[in-house]
Ligand SMILES: Nc1nc2c(c(=O)[nH]1)N(C=O)[C@@H](CNc1ccc(C(=O)N[C@@H](CCC(=O)O)C(=O)O)cc1)CN2
Protein backbone atom coordinates (compact mmCIF):
# COMPACT_ATOMS: atom_id res chain seq x y z
CA UNK A 1 0.00 0.00 0.00
CA UNK A 2 1.39 3.45 -0.90
CA UNK A 3 0.91 6.55 1.28
CA UNK A 4 -2.04 7.82 -0.77
CA UNK A 5 -3.92 4.59 -0.06
CA UNK A 6 -3.50 2.92 -3.43
CA UNK A 7 -1.76 -0.37 -4.08
CA UNK A 8 1.67 -0.30 -5.68
CA UNK A 9 0.97 -3.21 -8.02
CA UNK A 10 -1.84 -3.32 -10.58
CA UNK A 11 -4.98 -5.17 -9.46
CA UNK A 12 -4.71 -7.66 -12.31
CA UNK A 13 -1.61 -9.38 -10.92
CA UNK A 14 -3.43 -11.75 -8.57
CA UNK A 15 -5.75 -12.91 -11.33
CA UNK A 16 -2.70 -13.64 -13.48
CA UNK A 17 -1.27 -15.85 -10.76
CA UNK A 18 -4.63 -17.53 -10.08
CA UNK A 19 -7.26 -17.02 -12.81
CA UNK A 20 -9.99 -17.85 -10.28
CA UNK A 21 -9.04 -14.77 -8.27
CA UNK A 22 -11.17 -11.71 -8.92
CA UNK A 23 -10.10 -8.54 -7.13
CA UNK A 24 -13.09 -6.44 -5.99
CA UNK A 25 -10.70 -3.49 -5.40
CA UNK A 26 -10.05 -3.40 -9.14
CA UNK A 27 -13.58 -2.04 -9.69
CA UNK A 28 -14.86 1.51 -9.15
CA UNK A 29 -17.71 0.83 -6.70
CA UNK A 30 -19.95 3.59 -8.05
CA UNK A 31 -19.59 2.42 -11.63
CA UNK A 32 -20.08 -1.21 -10.56
CA UNK A 33 -23.34 -0.21 -8.84
CA UNK A 34 -24.58 1.62 -11.93
CA UNK A 35 -23.79 -1.36 -14.15
CA UNK A 36 -25.49 -3.75 -11.70
CA UNK A 37 -28.60 -1.56 -11.68
CA UNK A 38 -28.63 -1.32 -15.49
CA UNK A 39 -28.20 -5.11 -15.77
CA UNK A 40 -31.14 -5.74 -13.43
CA UNK A 41 -33.36 -3.57 -15.63
CA UNK A 42 -32.06 -5.20 -18.83
CA UNK A 43 -32.62 -8.70 -17.42
CA UNK A 44 -36.27 -7.83 -16.79
CA UNK A 45 -36.67 -6.30 -20.24
CA UNK A 46 -34.97 -9.24 -21.99
CA UNK A 47 -37.01 -11.81 -20.05
CA UNK A 48 -40.15 -9.92 -21.17
CA UNK A 49 -38.93 -9.88 -24.75
CA UNK A 50 -38.46 -13.64 -24.65
CA UNK A 51 -41.89 -14.04 -23.08
CA UNK A 52 -43.31 -11.98 -25.94
CA UNK A 53 -42.03 -14.51 -28.52
CA UNK A 54 -44.72 -16.87 -27.26
CA UNK A 55 -44.42 -20.64 -27.03
CA UNK A 56 -44.50 -21.09 -30.82
CA UNK A 57 -41.93 -18.32 -31.43
CA UNK A 58 -39.59 -19.79 -28.82
CA UNK A 59 -39.98 -23.30 -30.26
CA UNK A 60 -39.04 -21.97 -33.69
CA UNK A 61 -35.95 -20.22 -32.26
CA UNK A 62 -34.96 -23.43 -30.43
CA UNK A 63 -35.34 -25.61 -33.53
CA UNK A 64 -33.35 -23.24 -35.70
CA UNK A 65 -30.54 -22.97 -33.13
CA UNK A 66 -30.50 -26.77 -32.84
CA UNK A 67 -30.22 -26.94 -36.64
CA UNK A 68 -27.07 -24.78 -36.59
CA UNK A 69 -25.57 -26.44 -33.52
CA UNK A 70 -24.61 -29.74 -35.17
CA UNK A 71 -22.64 -27.99 -37.91
CA UNK A 72 -20.91 -25.59 -35.49
CA UNK A 73 -19.89 -28.46 -33.19
CA UNK A 74 -18.61 -30.53 -36.12
CA UNK A 75 -16.57 -27.56 -37.42
CA UNK A 76 -15.08 -27.09 -33.95
CA UNK A 77 -14.07 -30.74 -33.66
CA UNK A 78 -16.71 -31.82 -31.14
CA UNK A 79 -17.25 -35.50 -31.78
CA UNK A 80 -17.67 -38.95 -30.17
CA UNK A 81 -15.85 -39.05 -26.83
CA UNK A 82 -15.98 -35.28 -26.23
CA UNK A 83 -17.70 -33.91 -23.12
CA UNK A 84 -20.29 -31.24 -23.84
CA UNK A 85 -22.20 -29.43 -21.14
CA UNK A 86 -25.70 -28.34 -22.04
CA UNK A 87 -28.43 -26.89 -19.83
CA UNK A 88 -31.97 -27.79 -18.83
CA UNK A 89 -34.06 -24.85 -20.12
CA UNK A 90 -35.79 -22.57 -17.62
CA UNK A 91 -37.85 -19.43 -18.07
CA UNK A 92 -38.15 -19.54 -21.85
CA UNK A 93 -34.50 -20.37 -22.63
CA UNK A 94 -34.00 -22.06 -26.02
CA UNK A 95 -34.81 -25.74 -25.58
CA UNK A 96 -31.95 -27.83 -26.98
CA UNK A 97 -32.90 -31.06 -25.17
CA UNK A 98 -33.65 -32.99 -28.40
CA UNK A 99 -30.23 -31.92 -29.74
CA UNK A 100 -28.57 -33.07 -26.51
CA UNK A 101 -30.26 -36.48 -26.85
CA UNK A 102 -29.08 -36.72 -30.48
CA UNK A 103 -25.53 -35.82 -29.47
CA UNK A 104 -25.67 -38.44 -26.71
CA UNK A 105 -26.71 -41.05 -29.29
CA UNK A 106 -23.83 -39.91 -31.50
CA UNK A 107 -21.40 -40.75 -28.67
CA UNK A 108 -20.83 -37.27 -27.21
CA UNK A 109 -20.84 -37.37 -23.40
CA UNK A 110 -23.40 -34.85 -22.11
CA UNK A 111 -23.16 -33.03 -18.79
CA UNK A 112 -25.46 -30.54 -17.07
CA UNK A 113 -24.39 -27.73 -14.73
CA UNK A 114 -25.23 -27.98 -11.03
CA UNK A 115 -25.08 -25.24 -8.39
CA UNK A 116 -23.69 -27.31 -5.49
CA UNK A 117 -22.41 -24.35 -3.55
CA UNK A 118 -23.65 -20.76 -3.71
CA UNK A 119 -21.23 -18.19 -5.15
CA UNK A 120 -18.85 -20.97 -6.25
CA UNK A 121 -18.02 -22.50 -9.66
CA UNK A 122 -20.64 -24.83 -11.14
CA UNK A 123 -20.15 -28.59 -10.99
CA UNK A 124 -20.92 -30.62 -14.14
CA UNK A 125 -22.59 -34.03 -13.86
CA UNK A 126 -23.30 -36.65 -16.50
CA UNK A 127 -26.70 -36.70 -18.19
CA UNK A 128 -28.21 -39.35 -20.46
CA UNK A 129 -31.84 -39.52 -21.65
CA UNK A 130 -32.35 -42.11 -18.85
CA UNK A 131 -31.08 -39.85 -16.04
CA UNK A 132 -33.72 -39.09 -13.42
CA UNK A 133 -33.21 -35.41 -12.62
CA UNK A 134 -33.70 -33.94 -9.15
CA UNK A 135 -34.57 -30.36 -8.18
CA UNK A 136 -31.48 -28.23 -7.72
CA UNK A 137 -30.85 -24.65 -6.69
CA UNK A 138 -33.44 -22.24 -8.11
CA UNK A 139 -35.61 -25.32 -8.89
CA UNK A 140 -33.47 -26.10 -11.94
CA UNK A 141 -33.63 -29.86 -12.71
CA UNK A 142 -30.13 -31.36 -12.29
CA UNK A 143 -28.55 -34.84 -12.37
CA UNK A 144 -28.50 -36.55 -8.94
CA UNK A 145 -25.37 -36.30 -6.73
CA UNK A 146 -24.34 -39.86 -7.68
CA UNK A 147 -24.07 -38.95 -11.41
CA UNK A 148 -20.43 -38.81 -12.56
CA UNK A 149 -18.71 -35.45 -12.23
CA UNK A 150 -17.21 -34.36 -15.56
CA UNK A 151 -15.07 -31.56 -16.95
CA UNK A 152 -16.59 -30.26 -20.18
CA UNK A 153 -14.38 -29.48 -23.15
CA UNK A 154 -17.29 -27.60 -24.72
CA UNK A 155 -19.96 -25.68 -22.81
CA UNK A 156 -23.28 -24.24 -23.96
CA UNK A 157 -24.26 -21.12 -22.03
CA UNK A 158 -27.82 -19.80 -22.30
CA UNK A 159 -27.75 -16.00 -22.52
CA UNK A 160 -30.48 -13.59 -21.47
CA UNK A 161 -28.50 -11.00 -23.42
CA UNK A 162 -25.31 -10.98 -25.51
CA UNK A 163 -23.15 -8.46 -27.32
CA UNK A 164 -20.97 -8.38 -30.41
CA UNK A 165 -17.82 -8.98 -28.37
CA UNK A 166 -19.32 -12.32 -27.18
CA UNK A 167 -20.06 -11.13 -23.64
CA UNK A 168 -23.00 -12.79 -21.96
CA UNK A 169 -25.66 -11.44 -19.63
CA UNK A 170 -27.09 -14.24 -17.48
CA UNK A 171 -29.50 -14.44 -14.57
CA UNK A 172 -27.13 -12.57 -12.28
CA UNK A 173 -25.52 -15.24 -10.15
CA UNK A 174 -22.14 -14.89 -11.85
CA UNK A 175 -21.95 -18.69 -12.05
CA UNK A 176 -20.66 -19.06 -15.60
CA UNK A 177 -17.97 -16.42 -15.07
CA UNK A 178 -16.80 -18.07 -11.86
CA UNK A 179 -16.79 -21.46 -13.56
CA UNK A 180 -14.86 -20.30 -16.62
CA UNK A 181 -12.37 -18.44 -14.42
CA UNK A 182 -11.67 -21.72 -12.59
CA UNK A 183 -11.50 -24.09 -15.59
CA UNK A 184 -8.00 -24.62 -17.01
CA UNK A 185 -7.88 -25.20 -19.92
CA UNK A 186 -11.00 -23.23 -20.63
CA UNK A 187 -13.66 -25.13 -22.59
CA UNK A 188 -14.95 -23.92 -25.95
CA UNK A 189 -17.93 -21.79 -24.90
CA UNK A 190 -21.02 -21.29 -27.05
CA UNK A 191 -23.61 -18.73 -26.01
CA UNK A 192 -27.19 -19.61 -26.96
CA UNK A 193 -29.80 -16.88 -27.41
CA UNK A 194 -32.43 -15.43 -29.70
CA UNK A 195 -30.93 -12.82 -32.04
CA UNK A 196 -33.23 -10.16 -30.53
CA UNK A 197 -31.42 -10.50 -27.17
CA UNK A 198 -28.51 -8.60 -28.71
CA UNK A 199 -27.24 -5.57 -26.75
CA UNK A 200 -24.82 -2.91 -28.05
CA UNK A 201 -22.65 -3.82 -25.04
CA UNK A 202 -23.15 -5.47 -21.65
CA UNK A 203 -20.65 -2.97 -20.15
CA UNK A 204 -18.16 -5.76 -19.39
CA UNK A 205 -16.75 -5.70 -15.87
CA UNK A 206 -13.42 -7.21 -14.81
CA UNK A 207 -15.13 -10.48 -13.78
CA UNK A 208 -16.94 -10.96 -17.13
CA UNK A 209 -15.36 -13.56 -19.39
CA UNK A 210 -16.33 -13.46 -23.07
CA UNK A 211 -17.62 -16.61 -24.74
CA UNK A 212 -16.04 -17.98 -27.92
CA UNK A 213 -19.14 -17.57 -30.05
CA UNK A 214 -22.81 -16.70 -29.90
CA UNK A 215 -25.29 -18.93 -31.70
CA UNK A 216 -28.76 -17.61 -32.53
CA UNK A 217 -31.58 -18.73 -34.83
CA UNK A 218 -29.70 -16.87 -37.62
CA UNK A 219 -26.52 -18.91 -37.05
CA UNK A 220 -23.22 -17.70 -35.58
CA UNK A 221 -23.98 -14.07 -34.65
CA UNK A 222 -20.66 -13.20 -32.98
CA UNK A 223 -17.33 -14.95 -32.77
CA UNK A 224 -13.97 -14.32 -31.10
CA UNK A 225 -11.07 -15.10 -33.38
CA UNK A 226 -8.51 -15.62 -30.62
CA UNK A 227 -9.09 -17.65 -27.48
N1 LIG B 1 -31.04 -23.51 -17.59
C1 LIG B 1 -30.04 -22.95 -16.95
N2 LIG B 1 -29.33 -23.67 -16.08
C2 LIG B 1 -28.30 -23.07 -15.41
C3 LIG B 1 -27.96 -21.72 -15.62
C4 LIG B 1 -28.73 -20.98 -16.55
O1 LIG B 1 -28.51 -19.78 -16.81
N3 LIG B 1 -29.75 -21.63 -17.19
N4 LIG B 1 -26.92 -21.17 -14.91
C5 LIG B 1 -26.11 -20.16 -15.40
O2 LIG B 1 -25.32 -19.56 -14.76
C6 LIG B 1 -26.55 -21.80 -13.64
C7 LIG B 1 -27.54 -21.40 -12.55
N5 LIG B 1 -27.63 -19.99 -12.46
C8 LIG B 1 -28.25 -19.27 -11.47
C9 LIG B 1 -28.23 -17.91 -11.56
C10 LIG B 1 -28.82 -17.13 -10.60
C11 LIG B 1 -29.44 -17.72 -9.51
C12 LIG B 1 -30.08 -16.89 -8.46
O3 LIG B 1 -30.30 -17.33 -7.37
N6 LIG B 1 -30.39 -15.65 -8.78
C13 LIG B 1 -30.95 -14.70 -7.84
C14 LIG B 1 -30.29 -13.34 -8.01
C15 LIG B 1 -28.82 -13.38 -7.73
C16 LIG B 1 -28.20 -12.03 -7.69
O4 LIG B 1 -28.66 -11.10 -8.41
O5 LIG B 1 -27.24 -11.89 -6.95
C17 LIG B 1 -32.42 -14.51 -8.03
O6 LIG B 1 -32.85 -14.31 -9.17
O7 LIG B 1 -33.13 -14.54 -7.01
C18 LIG B 1 -29.44 -19.10 -9.42
C19 LIG B 1 -28.84 -19.88 -10.39
C20 LIG B 1 -26.50 -23.28 -13.81
N7 LIG B 1 -27.64 -23.81 -14.49
Ligand SMILES: Nc1ncnc2c1ncn2[C@@H]1O[C@H](COP(=O)(O)OP(=O)(O)OP(=O)(O)O)[C@@H](O)[C@H]1O
Nearest residue numbers: 020022169170171172173174175176177178181207
Ligand atom coordinates in the same frame (compact mmCIF):
# COMPACT_ATOMS: atom_id res chain seq x y z
N1 LIG C 1 -14.76 -14.89 -10.88
C1 LIG C 1 -15.58 -14.30 -9.97
N2 LIG C 1 -15.21 -14.22 -8.67
C2 LIG C 1 -15.99 -13.62 -7.76
N3 LIG C 1 -17.20 -13.08 -8.05
C3 LIG C 1 -17.62 -13.12 -9.31
C4 LIG C 1 -16.84 -13.74 -10.34
N4 LIG C 1 -17.54 -13.67 -11.49
C5 LIG C 1 -18.70 -13.03 -11.19
N5 LIG C 1 -18.75 -12.70 -9.90
C6 LIG C 1 -19.85 -11.96 -9.22
O1 LIG C 1 -21.12 -12.43 -9.62
C7 LIG C 1 -22.07 -11.36 -9.68
C8 LIG C 1 -22.97 -11.47 -10.86
O2 LIG C 1 -22.24 -11.37 -12.05
P1 LIG C 1 -22.94 -11.06 -13.46
O3 LIG C 1 -23.80 -9.84 -13.38
O4 LIG C 1 -21.86 -11.05 -14.51
O5 LIG C 1 -23.87 -12.35 -13.61
P2 LIG C 1 -24.31 -13.22 -14.88
O6 LIG C 1 -23.09 -13.64 -15.63
O7 LIG C 1 -25.33 -12.45 -15.60
O8 LIG C 1 -24.99 -14.49 -14.15
P3 LIG C 1 -25.02 -16.10 -14.40
O9 LIG C 1 -23.69 -16.52 -14.96
O10 LIG C 1 -25.29 -16.75 -13.10
O11 LIG C 1 -26.12 -16.36 -15.33
C9 LIG C 1 -21.26 -10.08 -9.67
O12 LIG C 1 -21.59 -9.34 -8.53
C10 LIG C 1 -19.82 -10.51 -9.66
O13 LIG C 1 -19.05 -9.73 -8.77
